[in-house]
Amino acid sequence: MSTPLEKARRDPESMKARILDVSRRIFGEYGFHGTTTRMIAQEVGIDISTLHYHWGGKKDLYESVVIDINKDLRQKLIEVEQRIHSLPLGERLDISIDMTTDYLFEHPEVSNLILFRYFGKTRSDGNLDAIIPEFTADIARSMGLALDKKNVPPETMMKVLAVMNSIHNFISGENFFRPMVKADRERYIALVKETLKFILIPAFTQNEAI
Amino acid sequence: MSTPLEKARRDPESMKARILDVSRRIFGEYGFHGTTTRMIAQEVGIDISTLHYHWGGKKDLYESVVIDINKDLRQKLIEVEQRIHSLPLGERLDISIDMTTDYLFEHPEVSNLILFRYFGKTRSDGNLDAIIPEFTADIARSMGLALDKKNVPPETMMKVLAVMNSIHNFISGENFFRPMVKADRERYIALVKETLKFILIPAFTQNEAI
DNA sequence: TTATTTATCCATCAAACGATTGAATCGCAG
DNA sequence: CTGCGATTCAATCGTTTGATGGATAAATAA
Numbered sequence: 001m002s003t004p005l006e007k008a009r010r011d012p013e014s015m016k017a018r019i020l021d022v023s024r025r026i027f028g029e030y031g032f033h034g035t036t037t038r039m040i041a042q043e044v045g046i047d048i049s050t051l052h053y054h055w056g057g058k059k060d061l062y063e064s065v066v067i068d069i070n071k072d073l074r075q076k077l078i079e080v081e082q083r084i085h086s087l088p089l090g091e092r093l094d095i096s097i098d099m100t101t102d103y104l105f106e107h108p109e110v111s112n113l114i115l116f117r118y119f120g121k122t123r124s125d126g127n128l129d130a131i132i133p134e135f136t137a138d139i140a141r142s143m144g145l146a147l148d149k150k151n152v153p154p155e156t157m158m159k160v161l162a163v164m165n166s167i168h169n170f171i172s173g174e175n176f177f178r179p180m181v182k183a184d185r186e187r188y189i190a191l192v193k194e195t196l197k198f199i200l201i202p203a204f205t206q207n208e209a210i
Numbered sequence: 211m212s213t214p215l216e217k218a219r220r221d222p223e224s225m226k227a228r229i230l231d232v233s234r235r236i237f238g239e240y241g242f243h244g245t246t247t248r249m250i251a252q253e254v255g256i257d258i259s260t261l262h263y264h265w266g267g268k269k270d271l272y273e274s275v276v277i278d279i280n281k282d283l284r285q286k287l288i289e290v291e292q293r294i295h296s297l298p299l300g301e302r303l304d305i306s307i308d309m310t311t312d313y314l315f316e317h318p319e320v321s322n323l324i325l326f327r328y329f330g331k332t333r334s335d336g337n338l339d340a341i342i343p344e345f346t347a348d349i350a351r352s353m354g355l356a357l358d359k360k361n362v363p364p365e366t367m368m369k370v371l372a373v374m375n376s377i378h379n380f381i382s383g384e385n386f387f388r389p390m391v392k393a394d395r396e397r398y399i400a401l402v403k404e405t406l407k408f409i410l411i412p413a414f415t416q417n418e419a420i
Numbered sequence: 421t422t423a424t425t426t427a428t429c430c431a432t433c434a435a436a437c438g439a440t441t442g443a444a445t446c447g448c449a450g
Numbered sequence: 451c452t453g454c455g456a457t458t459c460a461a462t463c464g465t466t467t468g469a470t471g472g473a474t475a476a477a478t479a480a
Contacts, residue, residue, distance in 0.1 A: 015427080015428090029330075029331045030243070030330065030331050030332075030333065031241055031243065031244070031330050032244070033240070033241065033243040033244035034241070034242070034243035034244075034330065034331065034332065034333060036466080036467060036468085037467075037468060037469085038466090038467075038468090046428075046429085047428070047429050047430075048429095048467095048468080048469080049428075049429065049430085049469085049470075049471090050427075050428055050429070052468085052469065052470080053426095053427070053428075054427090057468075057469070058467090058468065058469090059468095112329060115325070115329045116329070116330065117386070118379070118382070118383040118386050118387075119322060119325045119326070119329075119379075119382045119383055119386075120239075120240065120241050120244065120326065120330070121239045121240050121244065122240075122244065123240065123244060129386070132386075132390070133390045136390065154391035154392065154393060154401055155401065155404065155405070157390060157391050158380075158387075158391060158401050158402070158404075158405040159405055159408065159409065161379075161380075161383075161387055161390075161405075162376055162379075162380075162405055162406070162409050163409075165375070165376065165379040165383075166372055166375065166376060166379075169328070169329075169371075169372075169375040169376075169379065170368075170371075170372075172328070172329045173328040173329055173371075173375075176327070176328050176329075176339075176342075177328075177368075177371055180342070180343045180346065180367060180371075181364035181367050181368060182364065183364060191364055191365065191368050192368070194365065194368075195365070195368040195369055195371075195372055196372070198369065198413055199369065199372050199373075199409060199410065199413045200409065200413075202412040202413045202416045203408055203409045203410075203412045203413060206412045225457080225458090246436080246437065246438085247437080247438065247439085248436085248437075248438090256458075256459085257458065257459045257460075258437095258438080258439080258459095259439085259440075259441090259458075259459065259460085260457075260458055260459070262438085262439065262440080263456095263457070263458075264457090267438075267439070268437095268438065268439090
């Protein structure tokens, strides 16, 4: 057995995959209600009925998109963790911020969609994000703030959320913030990293031996 | 001369004001596209045509809402600044976080709408947020990071944005984050303040004399 | 070859949505 | 009371939106 999402990801050239990729971007920009199936179909260059043929309906497609970006993000987190594992905390943070920021600037729809789900309601919405608490606990462990990913204390969860949100904010708000600081894209990315490190590193290293 | 918004705010019992208040909340929850004029009308307990009579149309109403919440936030910032003016930086941050957090938890639609405008696109959207850069510069000065609100350097703007966004995130994401940390509302508010201070205060006081 | 499955588009539907119109109602000055 | 502006609602219009059915062609199997 295999879900439509798995099929799509096996063949990146398939129509399923093309629709999924465009959907990620447009759902990320306009949110669920702001996106129409016609917008997606037009961008892919197909008829709406073809979209329905492959994905069943708008809501099914949206759910697949959410699952897909969660998979991607989780994959990236594993990658980051392998890279920083067994380094001192300050360095772990530094490298994590660099890697995560670079990745998300290349795939801003990931941040967009996550923030949409955090802050916006959908008129009819199931609980699709049971994964997020697990993510957060994983990151807590990876940052050395918790020993295992069960029973992470609330204070720690909150700190991790603050870190992740700060990153997503700058990625997803680029169109809004970048003109404010009059920077080109490259400079903006540098400013984001610098700011994140300025804010985050002192907080988590303040009680550490130097 | 007086705009519909000013009229509404002069008489809080007026239909204009009632519609505006409900609109703030619903636009904040569902965003522009996720909100229908019928949802607002039903919540107020009136017919849609009455809504159109007072506010012209969905878009006009939405713009009034955005202007209204910006006015409120600016007013609050002035209030905060008067309270903290001439205190040492650490204390300024501490009190600012407390006051701003309390205010926003009482009016979460302010955070909701601001984040919606940062991260989401509306299919046709003018530039309605020319005020935000001024806000940000104001806060920078109020935090003692800039001497006057002209020519605030990009690095400083970014830091202020990071601070404000972190606050908005926890307010607006309450429905998502609070179950994750298994806290009741009161406890959640305390956790938010604690986390914000943990993250922010060390960063801004690290180079200060103690 | 023929038959069957897969994939795509065209035409169209029903529901939902933003908006308007015209009549009814209210408050109040003359 | 009368007249009039301000306000409200019921009914409805035109459009958009999500979704479907049927024809068609290409690929695949028999």
